[in-house]
Amino acid sequence: MRNSTLVIFMFIANVFCFAQETKKDWLLNNSDYTAEIVQHGNDLILRNGLVSRTLRIEPNVATIEFRNSTTGESMLRSIKPEAEVSINDKTYAVGGLFGLKEHGYLLEEWIDGLAADSASFKYDTHTIEDIKPKLNWNSAKRYHTAAPSVPKGKALILQFKHHSRELKDIIVNVHYEIYDGIPLLSKWISLENNTNKPIQISGFKSEILAFPETENYVETPKRWRRPNMHVESDYSFGGFTSGESETSIFWEQDPEYTSQVNWLLQTECLLTSTLKVGPAVALDPKSTFTSFRTYELLQDGSDRERNSLAIRRMYRLLAPWATENPIFMHLTTTDPKKVKTAIDQCVATGYEMVILSFGSGLNMEDNSTGNIEKFKKLADYAHANGIELGGYSLFSSRKIDDSVDVIDKDTGKPGGAKFGNAPCLASEWGHSYLEKLKYFLEKTGFDLLEHDGPYPGDYCASTTHKYHKGYEDSQWVQWNITKDFYHWLKKKDIYLNAPDFYYLQGSNKCGIGYREVNWSLPRDQQIILGRQNIYDGTWEKTPSMAWTFVPLTEYHGGGAAATLEPLNEHLDSYEAHMAQNYGSGVQACYRGPRLYDTDTTKSLVLEQIAHYKKYRDILNSDIIHLRRPNGRTWDGFMHVNPQLEEKAFVMFFNPTSKNIEEKIEVPLYYTGLDDTALISEKGGNPITSKLNRKYGSEIKVRIPANGYTWFVVK
Missing domain, CATH: 2.70.98 (Beta-galactosidase; Chain A, domain 5)
Incomplete structure (x- = not known):
């Protein structure tokens, strides 16, 4: 009797274990879960x-x-x-x-x-x-x-x-x-x-x-x-x-x-x-x-x-489409000679896109023959060199006219929008604005639109605007107009940056989440705060869904202490920005007139971009958050992807003035590895590491003062 009971018990236990083994974690392998x-x-x-x-x-x-x-x-x-x-x-x-x-x-x-x-x-x-x-x-x-x-x-x-x-x-x-x-x-x-x-x-x-x-x-x-x-x-x-x-x-x-x-x-x-x-x-x-x-x-x-x-x-x-992640710079001029120079620098360093930034002089609402011809020639030059070209257009946060602007329900006058004044997209002017952008984008062959609005979704109490009747239908109508425009951009293969959450309607990228005036702080503060932004902003965003910022030239003040120009004089800050941005897979708006000013600067940019492209797939994979930057000890993050040869890419940063040597346990569950891992520092010879019962692996880490290091896990 005891033997038969034992056999039955072992059979049930084996069936249970088999069921547990065959029920895959969908975040590691979802192939069994068919709708x-x-x-x-x-x-x-x-x-x-x-x-x-x-x-x-x-x-x-x-x-x-x-x-x-x-x-x-x-x-x-x-x-x-x-x-x-x-x-x-x-x-x-x-x-x-x-x-x-x-x-x-x-x-x-x-x-x-x-x-x-x-x-x-x-x-x-x-x-x-x-x-x-x-x-x-x-x-x-x-x-x-x-x-x-x-x-x-x-x-x-x-x-x-x-x-x-x-x-x-x-x-x-x-x-x-x-x-x-x-x-x-x-x-x-x-x-x-x-x-x-x-x-x-x-x-x-x-x-x-x-x-x-x-x-x-x-x-x-x-x-x-x-x-x-x-x-x-x-x-x-x-x-x-x-x-x-x-x-x-x-x-x-x-x-x-x-x-x-x-x-x-x-x-x-x-x-x-x-x-x-x-x-x-x-x-x-x-x-x-x-x-x-x-x-x-x-x-x-x-x-x-x-x-x-x-x-x-x-x-x-x-x-x-939000997994698209071109390597871009933000150019602060539309002078044709300087634009071509920036394109040439992109070709030389491996960049893929130039964005004519706010304040550059670009006006997509100008559909004059001269304006169209100017930017078509620049787009043609970029395309001939394998570079995409696009630019910025402001919709919200500006005043057009009392007959066009959003009308406040309580006052019956313009104003009361999320950012003060804003035009109503459902006005005749709003319709004309989008038609001008479409015409400009099609005629020039631009590859990207950075669209600043109409993200607030402002209600409008006007009863005279052509495309909505009043307050009650105003937000719904404006949303549909925006949605249709963004769908049109997708159909035309035009990349869309928008400082708003329109991903499910065609947007490619939104801000990581930062306070703009922080980029006017001294360079060393920007670096740690920027890494905090990356850490915080990648919980519910993939790396490709966000952009961060690097002020090559002055932005919101701060003077020389806040900017990287002249670049060759601030190579340490330039490298620090690029290392944490490209290491996280988050593209930054490198906003300025150029990517490099000397051969030494060029070599730095080449090295960073070559490194990013070598590990591009894993660096565009999801982030595991190891420790938030606090300025007092190491911080870091790790990319994981069980479908790749490189299962993980780990980055550690040291914001202190002393070297850090420490054994750190890295959680490797989401790599899909379950027994051993091959771990190499900076592409060196790999070391075989046994995973513990929590799918973790302890590695010895040496991080130089005010520096960083990285590991690849296979």
Whole structure:
């Protein structure tokens, strides 16, 4: 009896171990997690082995399960409509099951007893198809690390109709996408007006989910903890991160949840995707309205690095163009002779792009023959030498005219925009501005636009602007105009720098996150602060998604102490900037009239660029944050990529005036290595290192005073 019991126990243990071994960590190898949409009776299930969402389709559609398949956590406590639409000043639920008496938890046996609301849009039919590309992007034009270049997965479209006479020819479609290899779903709605007259869409909610609270406060706290997931939309602007710029994702109170602990029923446990104002769209007959998209990324723990790696993986999937990372300089002049000299210097050192900076004299709004010819000749010269050329255009933060500028709702006068005055993109002037930029870019052959605005998403109360009606539709209209323009840029293979969070609408790069006046501080302060910016700015951005700054010439003041010119007199600072910028994979705006002034300076730039290009793939891989710069001891970061020969690239910096010698344990889990690693310092002979049970390896590090060192792991 004991022997048979032992055999059974060993069999179960072996099966468990085999299951553990075959269940791959999706951040290391996601090939087993293929999206599918299946129907079991009245349930439609979107699943990929990492996340699943179950929709009951009778007597109406409602999400009855939202599960984190990695942790086994059920993310729902109650059932809500799939969407809401406000048509002709009346709000209607889209789908939903009603009759729950408890909203703090959900028992399976309750679901069959729920009913559809006769006043809601009711499920009619559905289709399942492969995910279609959102933007046209030419992945062959410049260096990138996107793989694949188009997200793969499955899409579900649910069609809803209404029984009433006035709404019978209006169709609401609810769209879902589930992706291969990542615990991510997206959702949005579209509305078809098949009537013979316009209808007014005053508002909508494209997602409504009742999540369990993660904290129970009797009294209301200043801040609520959110469920273990990342949610954002492609309707984002007004910041350098998704948290700063999110304008459509809200965590709200649920008035139906009357059994919650909070005495005033103020627990923020209802996720809604909606607009603060609008859209106030008059939808013409035979036309379709489409909302923004919401993205929901489930996370499997509380580790900050792991959760941010998941977010970065999401951006690599949804915005593959943001993995493009050309090596560029910011040129402060448009004098043709000096531009050609800068292009020649780029060719000589391995740079790939010249950006005509703010203050250089470039004016893309000037469509005169002379201006077009001048910059076309320069673009032709750049292209003949294998260099891309582009430039800067300011939209926001300036005043045009009282008839053009954003009108403040409270005063009825220009002003009140995020940065004071700003033109309204939905004015006739705004339309003309974009048409001038398109004409300039096409006629000159420019490869890049650095677009300073209209990122604030300012509301405009004007009732005389040609392309919007008033305050309620102004932000929605301006966002759509911006989105369409950025999609046009992608179609034309024009790289887009924008100091805003438009990645999911075609932007390639945004600022790393810095205070501009800090670049007027003394050079030594800039270096450590710049490395802090890199450390902080790469938690939720990949290296290619951000730019930082290097003031070769004076910027925001500071005089000679703040600038690198003359370059040959400040080679130590120049090298320090390049080492940490290129070592992190973050391109910088090297803003000045030239890249080098002497042969010695040229040699330094050549060395740094050659090093960067040698390790370019791993340096464009995600960063593991080792220690934030504090000026008192070493700091560092590490790139990891289990798909490459170089599994990791580690950089250590010493901001102190003394040499540092120390044994440092480097965490190598996300390299995919599980037993041994070959570690070499500065490309020297590798040393075999055994990984410990935490997948770490201890290495002896020597960092010179005010210097740096680096290691490659294979």
